[in-house]
Amino acid sequence: MAMPPAAATARTLTRHPRSSDLASLVTAITSCLETLNPQNPNPKHLNPTHLNQFSPHLDSNLVIEVIKKQQPNPYQALFFFNWASNLNPNPNNYSHNHRCYVAIIDLLLSHSLFPIAKNLLEKHGMFSDLLVSKLIRAYGYSGDTKSAIFWFHKVKEIQQGKCLFSWNAILGVLVKVNQINVAKSFFDQIVNDAVVKPDASTYTTMIRGFCKVGNVDEARRLLTKMRLNGVKENVATHLSILKGLSVAGKSEEAIGYFSEMIRKGMKLDAKEILVEIGELDKAVLLLKQVKNMGCLPNLVSYSTVICGLCRSQGRMQEVADLVDDMLQDGFEMDATLYSCLVGGFCEAGNEEMAMRAFYDSINKNYVINLQSFSFFVNLMCGKGKVIEAEQIFKDMCRRCSLVDVDSYQRVLDDQLHKHSGRR
Incomplete structure (x- = not known):
């Protein structure tokens, strides 16, 4: 049987290829897999003979790199x-190690192929704490809490309770679906049975759960217990407290807590509470105070507040001031901010500023989102400036390489049709 061109590559490689040789081998195997092109988990009709040429070169690093290369097609992987x-044959007695299983399970779960991942673990008897915790999260975050709990109990029995990754995974699932009391029951088991020692993730997950329902007092008690047990809190722990204060309507206390953490040297990002506060005036004030706290706002912090102001009536002057501050701090505008500006100026009826922001984005090859584009065309047509609206559409299509022309054309046509009916 004639061997495919990849065979030439395989023959030239040593048992332990250099990084450049490894890349060549990965490419050769990928080409071979694309020729076979499996489209289901267990293709019966495919002959893997052509892959046998690569068996002398297999090791865990090669297997993992090939799996990563197959991201668009998990069935090939x-x-x-x-x-x-x-x-x-198996000339070097190769067998997959744990890292290989992690790589294939991660790929399958990223494509929501939960049953296939489950069957693979069962077939190979790979019920490690880390691998099963991934399955628990995948089922739980997809809404199948029952399967998540089933797999938790399965790994707990196999590992005799010594499965911290899985404990943390099931707590995260229960918190996500707001089953806080059930999560607390599981947490109490960890503490009472003392089979595993809770880590920062364990405590933080529960603190996040209590804060989701506004139970800040319980969250703080748990934070104290966490410290007494010698577990050091992290940024995520404090952010959970901050969000809890915001949920409970204690925005002033949240800002005070944020300021205290900054003074203590914690590198917190203001954006994590700006949205939660829900009060733009306080959010704007906090953003301006951040510099005095020794914590420079980042682009996302600015974007969060600016876009919030753009959605509020009568606040575009504040937007302009914050944009100036942001530019002075060395940040550049991005597509999200330009879209917010265009939408905000359109809502304010300021077609001149909206057009200026629009053309500025085009000059930087940024595409205004469909919603803001619709607002813009609606405003321009409403003011009788149909020709200008059509021209800016043509300029965007000509100069912005990433624009989806058909989608924007449909929005333009819809708006033109709507306004033609009003005449």
Whole structure:
């Protein structure tokens, strides 16, 4: 049987290839897999003979790199993984290590192929704490809490409770679906049974759960217990407290807590509470105070407040002031901010400033989002400036390489049709 061109590459490589050789081998295997092109988990009709040329070169690093390369097509990765699991011949007695299983499970779960990932773990008896915790999160975050709990109990029995990754995973799932009392029951088991020692993630997950329902007092008690047990809190812990204060309507206390953490040297990002506060005036004030706290706002912090102001009536002057501050701090405008500006000026009926922001974005090859584009066309047509609206559309299509022309054309046509009916 004639061997594919990839065979030439395989023959020239040593058992332990250099990084450049590894890349060549990964490319050769990928080409071979694309020729086979498996489209389901267990393709019966495919002959893996062409892959056998690569068996002398297999090691865990090569397998992991091939799996990563197959990100767009998980079935090709799975076909390769299964082939490498059952090598015949197997000249170097290769077998997958734990890292290989992590790589294939991560890929399958990223494509929501939960049953296939589950079957693979069961087939190979790979019920490690880390691997099963990934399955627990995948099921739980997709809304299948029942399966998440089932797999938690399965790994807990196999590992005799010594499964901290899975404990943390199931707590995160329960908190996400607001089953705080059930999560607390699981947490109490950890503490009472003392089979594993809770870490910062364990405590922070529960603190986040209490803060989601505004129970800041319970969250703070848990924070104290965390410190007494010698577990050091992290940024995520404090952000959970901050969000809890905001949920409970204690925005002033949230700002005070934020300021205290900054003074203590914590590198907190103001954006994590600006949205939660829900009060733009206080958010603007906090953003201006951040510099005095020794913590320079980042682009996302500015963007959060600026876009919030753009959605509020009568606050575009404040927007202009904050944009000036942001530019002075060395940050550049991005597509999100330009879209907010265009939308905000349109809402204010200021077609001159809206057009200025629009053209500025075009000059930087940024595409205004569809909603703001619709607002803009609506404003221009309403003011009888149809020709100007059509011209800026043409300029955007000509100069912005990422624009989806068909989608924007439909929005333009809809607005033109709507306004033509009003005449």
